[in-house]
Amino acid sequence: MVVDISIEDAAFKNYAVCTAILVMKVLLMAPLTSRIRLTRKIFSSPEDTKFFGNNADNKTEDQDIERIRRAHLNDLENIPAFIFIGGLYLLSSPETAVATWLMRVYTGSRILHTLVYAVYPIPQPARAISWGIGFGITFYMAGKVAFHFI
Amino acid sequence: MVVDISIEDAAFKNYAVCTAILVMKVLLMAPLTSRIRLTRKIFSSPEDTKFFGNNADNKTEDQDIERIRRAHLNDLENIPAFIFIGGLYLLSSPETAVATWLMRVYTGSRILHTLVYAVYPIPQPARAISWGIGFGITFYMAGKVAFHFI
Amino acid sequence: MVVDISIEDAAFKNYAVCTAILVMKVLLMAPLTSRIRLTRKIFSSPEDTKFFGNNADNKTEDQDIERIRRAHLNDLENIPAFIFIGGLYLLSSPETAVATWLMRVYTGSRILHTLVYAVYPIPQPARAISWGIGFGITFYMAGKVAFHFI
Numbered sequence: 001m002v003v004d005i006s007i008e009d010a011a012f013k014n015y016a017v018c019t020a021i022l023v024m025k026v027l028l029m030a031p032l033t034s035r036i037r038l039t040r041k042i043f044s045s046p047e048d049t050k051f052f053g054n055n056a057d058n059k060t061e062d063q064d065i066e067r068i069r070r071a072h073l074n075d076l077e078n079i080p081a082f083i084f085i086g087g088l089y090l091l092s093s094p095e096t097a098v099a100t101w102l103m104r105v106y107t108g109s110r111i112l113h114t115l116v117y118a119v120y121p122i123p124q125p126a127r128a129i130s131w132g133i134g135f136g137i138t139f140y141m142a143g144k145v146a147f148h149f150i
Numbered sequence: 151m152v153v154d155i156s157i158e159d160a161a162f163k164n165y166a167v168c169t170a171i172l173v174m175k176v177l178l179m180a181p182l183t184s185r186i187r188l189t190r191k192i193f194s195s196p197e198d199t200k201f202f203g204n205n206a207d208n209k210t211e212d213q214d215i216e217r218i219r220r221a222h223l224n225d226l227e228n229i230p231a232f233i234f235i236g237g238l239y240l241l242s243s244p245e246t247a248v249a250t251w252l253m254r255v256y257t258g259s260r261i262l263h264t265l266v267y268a269v270y271p272i273p274q275p276a277r278a279i280s281w282g283i284g285f286g287i288t289f290y291m292a293g294k295v296a297f298h299f300i
Numbered sequence: 301m302v303v304d305i306s307i308e309d310a311a312f313k314n315y316a317v318c319t320a321i322l323v324m325k326v327l328l329m330a331p332l333t334s335r336i337r338l339t340r341k342i343f344s345s346p347e348d349t350k351f352f353g354n355n356a357d358n359k360t361e362d363q364d365i366e367r368i369r370r371a372h373l374n375d376l377e378n379i380p381a382f383i384f385i386g387g388l389y390l391l392s393s394p395e396t397a398v399a400t401w402l403m404r405v406y407t408g409s410r411i412l413h414t415l416v417y418a419v420y421p422i423p424q425p426a427r428a429i430s431w432g433i434g435f436g437i438t439f440y441m442a443g444k445v446a447f448h449f450i
Contacts, residue, residue, distance in 0.1 A: 216344075217345065220344060220345070226376055227326070227329070227330065227372065227376065228327075230376075230380045231323045231326055231327060234319055234323060234380070234383050235319065235320060235323045238316050238319060238320070241307050241316070242316075267345075271345075271347060272347075273347050273350065273351060274347050274348055274350070274351035274352070275351065277345075277347070281330075285327060285330065288323065288327060289324060289327055292320040292323045292324045292327070293320070293324075295316055295317075295319070295320040296316075296317055296320035296321065296324075298316075299307075299312075299313040299314075299316040299317050299320075300313075300317050
């Protein structure tokens, strides 16, 4: 592939590290959910209830679990889009400093989104802002990629 | 990486532009949802109700919002799979014209899917056909990649 | 891109084939769902009921459909993360044999996960183990990528 970046480039290395952090962050949503499911014994599949035991009220839903699931789904709606477009954006000749900082801010905004949504729920517009920063960065990168390669 | 394509190749450029369009399309599902949530004041998290106000009936669900969410989830089930396999498909020595048109038709079929599912719901089999075109293209590409690299 | 792998490398070829298999596996969740929806005539959108007919009880939910949907969602939570990090992991100078086998075991664990969750539900901890193997491999690869490129 004749491209103008190398895996030794600072922008590429930064992209790889941000992707690794984001992937680990998304993966950690599962044990975050399981911990509550297991302590409250609230499951969605009967074989789980059979194996781990049941709660006193036969509940299959819980407000805190639903909140983490919404945060997790929001990750799936946003993070793969960013990782795809981030890789192509590196090939669209961005300034190294701009690319590096956009990706770092994105990664920080998604960690913040999880914290304010699923870990320590705090009032709006905290969640809207942390989501909006990530949305804006991904949309900007997608626009740059489209204009560069069209 | 010793590969037989360059970012100057027409097929790669077309892939980058299709990916950017698809990413922007998926991202736009969020404001499409929010617009209805905000005008009808129907939210799934209590902090949203506190910040943006509540509807008269304390409703937390709405048929139109659920429809957009299903379209959005269908995107997540299909579009990342296409972007992953599309990149590898470019490395499997496809004909440029075939690769280019498969990706354009795919991108069009997903935009159509959103239109007939979430924007102007129209009778089946409109949605089944638009989904099926994308499914067929992705499956074909995955088969080509598997046979090429096995 | 100045990288130390070629698309002729055994590890890259194996990655491409595993990705193709995983993509096809995820795609097949849709017809798996549709087959039950169509035979039991249980749909979530009114235009589907109009086109394909309705069940006797006006049901819109079904335990088996929900089970397949949970398995499908679990795929979306895990498989894109693996494909992203697997590609970067190849660039982090892993041993060919280690990279090859981690990816094969991952692919097998996800097929197993679908079988025990959605096709022939069998008691826990079968699902927890098949999920955990994939989780561990992805997390290990993400850690290796982060340490390599930091």
